Amino acid sequence: MRRDHLAGLGDGVGFALGTELVCLDLDGCVSPQGVLHDHAAALLAAVDGYAEYSPAGGLHVLAHAHPALPANSQRAGRVELLRRGLVTVTGAALPGRILEPARGEDVAAVWARMAAPVPPPLSPPHATAGSLDVDRLLRAAAALRNADRFFALWRGEVDHHPSPSEADFSLCRHLHFLLGPQPDAIDAAFRASGLYRRRADNWHRCAHRGPPPLSYGQLTVRCAIACGGPTLSRPGGPS
Structure with missing residues (x-):
């Protein structure tokens, strides 16, 4: 997959996730003017790896798998961690992003924070x-x-x-x-x-x-x- 991707042969096809790669799927996180929503910009700032615009008006971030990540696909807020299935590769990469998938340990650290339980609402003082x-x-x-x-x-x-x-x-x-x-x-x-x-x-x-x-x-x-x-x-x- 990596050789085909770097050669520009992966655009517009469904890539099957497996044991080596995962995908962070962020739907509807790009404004009509092309501005990233805050949660998407924060995730990209913490994870340095290949990211592209998805067909659903969002982002796909590809990353190496890591033992600390859940074994199955899960959702945390507005981000979904995809471990299995097909992901459409558009080839519409975000400017300035590296072509290599993100490091698994970086994604595991970010996912641990996003998936942490939300504290109950604070009572007014x-x-x-x-x-x-x-x-x-x-x-x-x-x-x-x-x-x-x-x-x-x-x-x-x-x-x-x-x-x-x-x-x-x-x-x-x-x-x-x-x-x-x-x-x-x-x-x-x-x-x-x-x-x-x-x-x-x-x-x-x-x-x-x-x-x-x-x-x-x-x-x-x-x-x-x-x-x-x-x-x-x-x-x-x-x-």
């Missing part, structure tokens, strides 16, 4: 949440016309936003509508979301030296409130 009831908040969000957008952000999905920071801001705007201009309540609600779990350290980093000094989270909440707009809120949260 009582010191700032006051009487905020997250279940009540989510029930109110479910009744909104744009509930699907809210819950995509709540789960931590950022694919439909130009950057993770803009996704953070968008969720804070949703929370402002639900909770009103209450910075502590918005902050507490955000910390219960999947977006917070994605980048918890970033939420607390210093983003404005002041005076007063502000964390990235505090600054994002302030900006969301400063935009104004209508709200559903009563004191203490959605009714």
Whole structure:
């Protein structure tokens, strides 16, 4: 397979995976403008090996097998590890990628992180949440016309936003509508979301030296409130 691939003879055919090679399959991870979604860019940054555009508008990353990888095909989030079956080889390689399959140990390390159990949602800190009831908040969000957008952000999905920071801001705007201009309540609600779990350290980093000094989270909440707009809120949260 390697000789045929390097000679350009593998385009558009089905390659049978076996004991030597595996494939990481990422469907729908490329925007119409050709921009990789965040999770695809992060995976490629960690795995240096042959990657090409797949027929499904995603990516295929070929890698050497490794004993630490599962013996059968598995899925972790938006990435599927293929161990058996046919993979279509398009030959549409990503620019700058090497022609050799990725090292098995690199893929095994990345897969171990992706397949790790997801921690349960964080509870809002009582010191700032006051009487905020997250279940009540989510029930109110479910009744909104744009509930699907809210819950995509709540789960931590950022694919439909130009950057993770803009996704953070968008969720804070949703929370402002639900909770009103209450910075502590918005902050507490955000910390219960999947977006917070994605980048918890970033939420607390210093983003404005002041005076007063502000964390990235505090600054994002302030900006969301400063935009104004209508709200559903009563004191203490959605009714």
